Amino acid sequence: MSKAKKEDIRAELVEIFSTVLEIDPSEVNEALSPDNCENWDSLRHMQLCTAIDESFGIALSMKKQIEILNFDLAIETVLEEVCGKG
Amino acid sequence: MKVNQSVLSIPEIRAELQDSPKLMTYLKAGRALKNIGGTLRRVRIVSSFTARGLEPYLRVEAALSNWAIEPAFYEYGLWQQALLDDPVDPAPDAYVLLLHAEEFSPVSRSMLSTLEATKTGIVSLLRSFRTRTDTPIIIPALPEQRAISALGFGLGGRLPSARFAHEVNACLRDLAASVPGIYVVELPPAVEIYPDGMDQAALYTTMSPISSKHAAQFSEMIVRALSGFFRPRKKVLVTDLDNTIWGGVVGEAGAACVAIGPEWPGQAHKLLQRAMLDLSETGILLAINSKNNEADAREVFETRSDMVLQWGDFVARRINWTDKADNILSIAKELSLGIDSFVFIDDSPVECARVREALPAVDVIQLPENPAHYVQALLDCRGFDTLTVSAEDRNRVESYKAEGKRREALENVGMELSDFLASLELSICIQTLSDQDAAQSLFDRVHQLFQKTNQFHLTLDRLTPGKIGARRANLYAVSLTDKFGDYGVIGAFEVVHGQQSLMLSNFLLSCRALGRRVEETIIGFLAEKARHYELDSVSAVFRKGPRNQPALTFLQDFGFEERNGDPGTDKKTFDLAISAETPCYPKHVKINTPGCVNTAKKE
Numbered sequence: 001m002s003k004a005k006k007e008d009i010r011a012e013l014v015e016i017f018s019t020v021l022e023i024d025p026s027e028v029n030e031a032l033s034p035d036n037c038e039n040w041d042s043l044r045h046m047q048l049c050t051a052i053d054e055s056f057g058i059a060l061s062m063k064k065q066i067e068i069l070n071f072d073l074a075i076e077t078v079l080e081e082v083c084g085k086g
Numbered sequence: 087m088k089v090n091q092s093v094l095s096i097p098e099i100r101a102e103l104q105d106s107p108k109l110m111t112y113l114k115a116g117r118a119l120k121n122i123g124g125t126l127r128r129v130r131i132v133s134s135f136t137a138r139g140l141e142p143y144l145r146v147e148a149a150l151s152n153w154a155i156e157p158a159f160y161e162y163g164l165w166q167q168a169l170l171d172d173p174v175d176p177a178p179d180a181y182v183l184l185l186h187a188e189e190f191s192p193v194s195r196s197m198l199s200t201l202e203a204t205k206t207g208i209v210s211l212l213r214s215f216r217t218r219t220d221t222p223i224i225i226p227a228l229p230e231q232r233a234i235s236a237l238g239f240g241l242g243g244r245l246p247s248a249r250f251a252h253e254v255n256a257c258l259r260d261l262a263a264s265v266p267g268i269y270v271v272e273l274p275p276a277v278e279i280y281p282d283g284m285d286q287a288a289l290y291t292t293m294s295p296i297s298s299k300h301a302a303q304f305s306e307m308i309v310r311a312l313s314g315f316f317r318p319r320k321k322v323l324v325t326d327l328d329n330t331i332w333g334g335v336v337g338e339a340g341a342a343c344v345a346i347g348p349e350w351p352g353q354a355h356k357l358l359q360r361a362m363l364d365l366s367e368t369g370i371l372l373a374i375n376s377k378n379n380e381a382d383a384r385e386v387f388e389t390r391s392d393m394v395l396q397w398g399d400f401v402a403r404r405i406n407w408t409d410k411a412d413n414i415l416s417i418a419k420e421l422s423l424g425i426d427s428f429v430f431i432d433d434s435p436v437e438c439a440r441v442r443e444a445l446p447a448v449d450v451i452q453l454p455e456n457p458a459h460y461v462q463a464l465l466d467c468r469g470f471d472t473l474t475v476s477a478e479d480r481n482r483v484e485s486y487k488a489e490g491k492r493r494e495a496l497e498n499v500g501m502e503l504s505d506f507l508a509s510l511e512l513s514i515c516i517q518t519l520s521d522q523d524a525a526q527s528l529f530d531r532v533h534q535l536f537q538k539t540n541q542f543h544l545t546l547d548r549l550t551p552g553k554i555g556a557r558r559a560n561l562y563a564v565s566l567t568d569k570f571g572d573y574g575v576i577g578a579f580e581v582v583h584g585q586q587s588l589m590l591s592n593f594l595l596s597c598r599a600l601g602r603r604v605e606e607t608i609i610g611f612l613a614e615k616a617r618h619y620e621l622d623s624v625s626a627v628f629r630k631g632p633r634n635q636p637a638l639t640f641l642q643d644f645g646f647e648e649r650n651g652d653p654g655t656d657k658k659t660f661d662l663a664i665s666a667e668t669p670c671y672p673k674h675v676k677i678n679t680p681g682c683v684n685t686a687k688k689e
Contacts (some may be wrong), residue, residue, distance in 0.1 A: 043138050047109060050298035054108040086427055 009078050016051045020044055033070035096149055109298055116142030119149050126481040132168045133184035136294045142211045143305035151309050151468045155317040169215040180312055181223040186295050187251045205257045206573050212261060220552040222267045224311050227255045257552055271311045313471040318538050320469035321427040322412055323365060327376040327383055329433045331359050334680040336422045337378055341385040346392045354457035359394035361406050361461045365470055366399060370478030371486055373402040375413045401486040411444035429469050457526040478531050478574045488571035510568040513676040514607050519558040529554055531575045532563050543594040566599055573599055579608060587623040588616045603672045605640050610671035616664045617655040623664055629657045
């Protein structure tokens with residue numbers, strides 16, 4: 001996994017998170033989570049998962065969906081899925 | 087992604103969704119649409135599960151159907167309460183009730199054990215709801231499980247849990263048949279809630295059985311079911327002939343060789359004809375617009391027994407070498423309809439582009455390359471969407487055909503207009519809605535006229551069924567017949583008694599009744615009424631809109647004078663003095679006014 005690829009994934013995730021959560025892209029950082037973001041409720045969480053699935057062409061399992069507890073974990077999860085796909 | 091909050095148009099959204107029908111596109115477009123203004127239709131979504139996720143999809147789909155939605159959702163678990171609550175203010179324009187069978191009996195061992203209680207409960211809930219508000223409520227039928235099972239075959243194909251949905255649906259349909267304003271809509275299996283148990287995962291994680299995969303399609307169907315309430319339905323389908331309703335070019339192949347069923351590709355064209363005939367039976371007028379020699383085209387209709395559509399099914403025909411946009415304008419003039427009520431269907435990208443450019447108000451269906459997809463292309467056109475088809479709608483096609491005969495009679499005889507009108511043997515019936523026996527269909531038709539009439543409509547007030555009910559004592563419906571046929575109910579007006587004058591606070595006539603001096607007859611009727619009550623004038627309220635100049639012209643030509651003042655309102659009042667002799671009824675009409683004051687005098 002190249003660093004460049006990780007940066008691409010991060011950039012796409014920033015767009016997804018800022019769009020779904022209706023926040024400025026500058027507010028998206030690794031620690032962003034339902035604990036510090038008022039808009040991140042269960043509905044938006046599912047929308048995040050849907051947008052991630054659609055954007056990266058993956059299908060997160062329910063277990064992985066539940067494990068996305070913050071933005072950093074979202075990057076890690078997508079990286080794993082994308083690499084896993086080869 | 088191009089969609090952002092500052093640049094946005096419906097064609098752009100459409101193109102964007104075609105490229106990328108994804109949640110992100112819906113979210114961005116949905117939010118951008120929040121800012122474009124226009125009349126927002128408030129729709130309350132009451133659901134037995136969490137439905138808030140539909141919001142962006144509903145916004146975008148409504149925009150694609152040419153109206154704007156402001157959806158409101160209830161919290162999970164509150165759907166019964168939502169129906170029992172006092173009406174909210176401002177009142178919503180429609181309710182949508184989304185039910186999911188699992189929620190009815192979450193803890194019982196067998197769903198069927200709760201069937202009777204469920205049915206009784208939901209009927210009394212909806213009846214009680216109806217006593218609080220007359221806002222329409224749309225209920226998609228519960229999905230009936232179609233999982234194939236050997237066990238199911240012996241039970242008439244239905245396992246007990248599937249029977250639950252089937253029986254609740256039957257009960258809802260019975261209710262909808264007897265209670266006005268309740269509509270049970272069938273969704274295609276592909277977009278049913280929770281189809282074939284395929285989105286269990288979505289249900290467990292979000293408490294919503296509608297997966298993201300189905301949210302867009304599901305929202306489209308809800309919006310299309312609602313559209314009939316919120317935007318005028320298209321009235322005319324103008325069709326090309328060659329490579330559209332039949333395969334091949336008749337001028338080259340000859341009538342005997344164009345393709346029309348039962349083999350490929352004739353079958354595809356035949357099915358398109360059938361779909362057009364279906365539309366015609368719901369009141370959509372069909373017209374031909376084709377570059378051909380008329381004799382060649384006509385030969386197909388006369389000699390091919392496999393044609394579904396007949397020559398007489400079309401209310402207007404332009405088979406010539408004239409520009410197709412000009413032909414549409416000429417058909418619009420002939421039918422006295424605005425071109426924004428037209429849909430044009432053609433296989434040629436060039437003709438489609440020409441009509442789109444020349445007449446942006448016309449909806450254009452460009453047929454796809456493969457005739458197998460023709461019917462779907464027609465069904466995808468949202469302009470024809472409606473939940474209700476009234477008797478008037480069904481009569482419309484016959485009525486326009488009769489109009490064609492009237493026109494021919496006028497052209498052939500070449501007589502004076504007054505002689506022509508006299509020869510029509512017009513008969514006008516003015517009926518009060520205050521009569522307790524007034525049929526529901528009459529109310530429905532008056533409501534429809536208030537929604538749809540744009541040209542001869544003095545105030546452009548769009549009275550709701552509730553307001554029509556509340557003001558029935560002052561409302562009248564006008565119907566018209568002549569020797570060629572029955573026009574049905576073609577107008578309505580509202581009269582309020584003032585101190586010195588009779589106030590015509592609403593007055594509208596369908597454009598197909600114009601030119602018959604019906605409007606003069608109504609004023610004659612009011613004059614009689616004014617004399618009866620010893621009032622000295624009739625006043626009319628007018629509010630200018632984009633297309634109701636004909637109504638204003640009538641008032642002015644008839645001698646109504648604008649009253650000075652009326653500050654602070656966009657409505658103007660016009661007065662007409664009443665004398666012992668004038669105005670009176672035009673002499674070419676017979677008037678029938680059951681239950682009304684009538685001392686008819688002729689001019």
